[in-house]
Amino acid sequence: MFHRSPVNHGADFHDPPDYHDRMLVLGIESSCDETGLALYDDQAGLVGEVLHSQIALHARYGGIVPELASRDHIQRIVPLTRTLLSEAGKSLEDLDGIAYTAGPGLLGALLVGATFGRTLAFSLGIPALGVHHMEAHLLAPLLGATPPPLPFIALLVSGGHTQLLLVQGLGDYVLLGESVDDAAGEAFDKAAKMLGLGFPGGPAIARSAESGQPGRWRFPRPMTDRPGLDFSFSGLKTFTLNTANSLKPLTDQDRSDIAHAFEEAVVDTLYIKCRRALEETSVNHLVVAGGVSANLKLRERLDQALNATVHYAPQRLCTDNGAMIAYAGCLRLLAGAREPLAINVRARWPMTELAVPDPDQHG
Secondary structure, three states: OOOOOOOOOOOOOOOOOOOOOOOEEEEEEOOOOEEEEEEEEOOOEEEEEEEEEOHHHHHOOOOOOHHHHHHHHHHHHHHHHHHHHHHHOOOHHHOOEEEEEEEOOOHHHHHHHHHHHHHHHHHHOOOEEEEEHHHHHHHHHHHOOOOOOOOEEEEEEOOOOEEEEEEEEOOEEEEEEEEOOOOHHHHHHHHHHHHOOOOOHHHHHHHHHOOOOOOOOOOOOOOOOOOOOOEOOHHHHHHHHHHHHOOOOOOHHHHHHHHHHHHHHHHHHHHHHHHHHHHHHOOOEEEEEOHHHHOHHHHHHHHHHOOOEEEEOOHHHOOOOHHHHHHHHHHHHHOOOOOOOOOOOOOOOOHHHOOOOOHHHOO
């Protein structure tokens, strides 16, 4: 079962046996374009976090440049670690474990965090653990004030993933549906690029959509007219491109109207699939995590239209961050997870391959 943060009060998230004095874990996130580090204490909660975003670095290219991302992680990771420890009033000797993102993500970027974390842990004689990036997103809402009870449905919606899962415990995940092509966040980025709205696409589309005229277009809601919980956003992306091409040259109002129709279609599609998943499983708690979960239109629709309680991570923890890695790593370290010294990162890593921790393995 999940270990509950001291600031949370979810009745179904049970503490593990008291076999330790306390555990302070350094979390390292470097899977893509944020270098995030955080300290999580299993008794005191989140005690410090720092984050450097590479948005300005990649914006000129209209998307993530993997080599530049890796180089920037290398430059930032040591200074950020020093800043984090200093601001939290901690030293390296206070650490009891280190968690780093092992995948999925950009291999070069992952290797920076993994190599640093594994080497630092070895020098300190403490365990290090690779964390699944999307599992960390899934668990981030547990750092909020009202964590969900088990079981719950999780919508993981980000630049690289759109998935619906039934969550029954730590590592106990049933995949209900996923995108068969583009993820929702990826579709936002591509649509924003088509419209010349900048990068990252999610916030750019949302800002432009605020001035959009409702009802000028109705974009398709892909795969909602058939049974199942899978997603598809490539057709919506093509529809957006064709609409934009039919109007060239685009005015600012055209861009806003298209952005409004696009955002409305994505939000409606996600809502329909979430409602269907809740109905099919008879579960009444939904967790929404990942970068797209910060979209205010999506939150408004889910909160108002679903007959369920919806849980989100704190707004600052929706995008990639070290806090979710530290928290997820702490849960698994407390549950007895340990790994050999070898560094193993994965660009692709299905969540269904994650192990359910064995509480009898803790030391």
